[in-house]
Amino acid sequence: MEYARGGELFEFIVSHKRVREKEAAKFLHQILSGVEYLHKLGICHRDLKPENLLMDDYNNIKIVDFGLSNTYQQGETLKTACGSPCYAAPEMVAGKKYDGLSADIWSCGVILFAMVCGYLPFEDPKTNLLYKKILNAEYSIPEFVSEECADLIRKILNTNPAERFTIE
DSSP states (O other), X not given: OOOOTTEEHHHHHHXXXXXXXXXXXXXXXXXXXXXXXXHHTTEEOOOOOGGGEEEOTTOOEEXXXXXXXXXXXXXXXXXXXXXXXXXXXXXXXXXXXXXXXXXXXXXXXXXXXXXXHSSOSXXXXXXXXXXXXXXXXXXXXXXXXXXXXXXXXXXXXXXXXXTSOOOO
């Protein structure tokens, strides 16, 4: 097993308050490359979050904790709602059948937001209010985030999985 001396991406975000956009882009690219590889193998992670993204000595991302992952066939939908609520896609929160790739992409959008803003887009101590915020995409992007990055976040955090950005 490889040792990830750099620790969790979560710890990196906390220690830096937030991640510069250029560095966040590098991390996002690595995360999406890993997610794309998993999906080509027919695996959906379903619990992508900064705590499950470890870093090596050179700050390269390693995806870990496949305890909630599942295998699937192309075009097949999943139905088990799982993972960390703050990172869960709206279709999963709503209890609908969902496309695993699209749900993982949503989580990547939440991770991007957390990196560049330093906090999560959807938070509430009351789970029902948290779910309402996710279902309605109730979040605001701070002014210090560039328009290009804000646009990418909005296109990934689209509540309609058919319109949500894909890896391509």
